[in-house]
Amino acid sequence: MADVLTYVLHYEGAFNKNSLGAVSEGAARAAEIGGECHAVVVGGDDLTDELCQTLGSYGATKVFRAKGPEGLAQPVVDVMAKVIDEGGHGYALFGGGLLGFEIGAGLAARKQAGVTMEVVNVRAEDGKLVAERPILQDSKISVSHYQGDLGIIIGRINAFELNQSGSGAAEVVDVDVDYSPWSNQAKMVKRGEQRGADVDIEGADILVAGGRGLGKAEGFELAEQLAKAFGGNSAVAATRAVVDAGWYPYAAQIGQTGKTVSPKLYLAAGISGAIQHKVGMQSSENIIAINKDANAPIFEFSDLGIVGDLNKIMPKLTEAIKAKKGG
Ligand SMILES: Cc1cc2nc3c(=O)[nH]c(=O)nc-3n(C[C@H](O)[C@H](O)[C@H](O)COP(=O)(O)OP(=O)(O)OC[C@H]3O[C@@H](n4cnc5c(N)ncnc54)[C@H](O)[C@@H]3O)c2cc1C
Numbered sequence: 001m002a003d004v005l006t007y008v009l010h011y012e013g014a015f016n017k018n019s020l021g022a023v024s025e026g027a028a029r030a031a032e033i034g035g036e037c038h039a040v041v042v043g044g045d046d047l048t049d050e051l052c053q054t055l056g057s058y059g060a061t062k063v064f065r066a067k068g069p070e071g072l073a074q075p076v077v078d079v080m081a082k083v084i085d086e087g088g089h090g091y092a093l094f095g096g097g098l099l100g101f102e103i104g105a106g107l108a109a110r111k112q113a114g115v116t117m118e119v120v121n122v123r124a125e126d127g128k129l130v131a132e133r134p135i136l137q138d139s140k141i142s143v144s145h146y147q148g149d150l151g152i153i154i155g156r157i158n159a160f161e162l163n164q165s166g167s168g169a170a171e172v173v174d175v176d177v178d179y180s181p182w183s184n185q186a187k188m189v190k191r192g193e194q195r196g197a198d199v200d201i202e203g204a205d206i207l208v209a210g211g212r213g214l215g216k217a218e219g220f221e222l223a224e225q226l227a228k229a230f231g232g233n234s235a236v237a238a239t240r241a242v243v244d245a246g247w248y249p250y251a252a253q254i255g256q257t258g259k260t261v262s263p264k265l266y267l268a269a270g271i272s273g274a275i276q277h278k279v280g281m282q283s284s285e286n287i288i289a290i291n292k293d294a295n296a297p298i299f300e301f302s303d304l305g306i307v308g309d310l311n312k313i314m315p316k317l318t319e320a321i322k323a324k325k326g327g
Pocket residue numbers: 210211212213214238239240241242253254255256257258259269270271272273274275276277280290291292293296308309310311
């Protein structure tokens with residue numbers, strides 16, 4: 001029997017969806033090994049009893065609430081380490097995303113615990129949890145078993161589905177923490193939503209995906225204009241190269257370390273077609289690629305390939321679609 005501890009990020013009166021997925025997953029798996037799922041929240045007065053109790057509907061039985069800076073990794077590591085020291089939790093489980101990776105790695109170092117990143121499936125085996133993660137460009141699954149008192153599981157972003165089948169309100173327990181001296185070294189300067197962060201690329205019928213060939217962040221305007229011309233359920237997506245460069249939000253990333261999509265139409269502009277990108281979009285119904293390099297790998301799995309400069313082709317395509325639609 002072991003309890004599972006999760007961390008739940010909070011912003012402007014709402015809990016982060018990825019974190020709620022982790023609570024749902026933690027509750028389901030903890031039940032399979034005879035344990036409970038508990039959550040840690042760190043923040044200010046806006047983390048009210050009522051708000052924290054709602055985590056019960058995702059399956060958390062207890063919420064450990066600490067006063068502290070929200071959205072920074074090291075203070076959360078301090079809180080989780082204390083809760084685990086006192087509560088003897090067997091597993092810490094996080095949704096993916098930069099903060100989950102950072103907190104999970106910090107906790108692994110602090111507690112000398114085993115950690116598995118990019119987990120897509122967790123299951124119970126002989127009363128313990130094991131984590132599964134894809135390796136070798138998603139062609140194989142690696143299974144991690146944990147030794148020692150604590151195992152740390154960090155999911156791929158949105159790998160864990162929300163489940164609101166929990167019953168009742170979670171018990172809220174206030175925790176006093178002496179933060180480590182280094183935990184106060186970083187300050188939160190500003191929080192905000194990224195452009196496009198709320199776009200539902202997984203549910204879109206038409207995706208205009210941009211890569212490094214767009215040249216710069218402003219190049220994404222070509223993709224946005226084209227998506228707008230298509231209208232309906234269209235959205236803009238991106239490769240990892242460009243989200244890493246800060247040209248477009250992570251939420252729009254397609255591929256091995258991003259999202260998997262299967263829209264009716266996937267239009268790839270200035271994307272080479274690396275295997276890590278391909279695994280996230282290859283099941284699209286129709287793939288059109290625009291690339292100036294006739295030998296770009298993307299043409300190998302495109303239904304229609306256009307060889308040429310996207311700066312010339314995309315505006316013309318946008319105008320043609322608008323004209324066709326009578327706009
Ligand atoms: C562990 C790991 C995980 C990864 N996960 C992902 C992932 O989830 N998603 C992902 O996308 N990548 C991922 N990558 C990165 C991946 O390997 C590639 O580096 C990335 O997909 C390349 O992005 P890109 O196609 O935008 O850039 P590039 O490979 O640089 O391609 C740019 C393309 O634009 C074309 N081009 C340039 N100018 C123009 C123009 N004016 N007109 C038309 N075409 C033009 C070029 O010919 C080129 O083909 C991962 C890598 C690793 C190692």
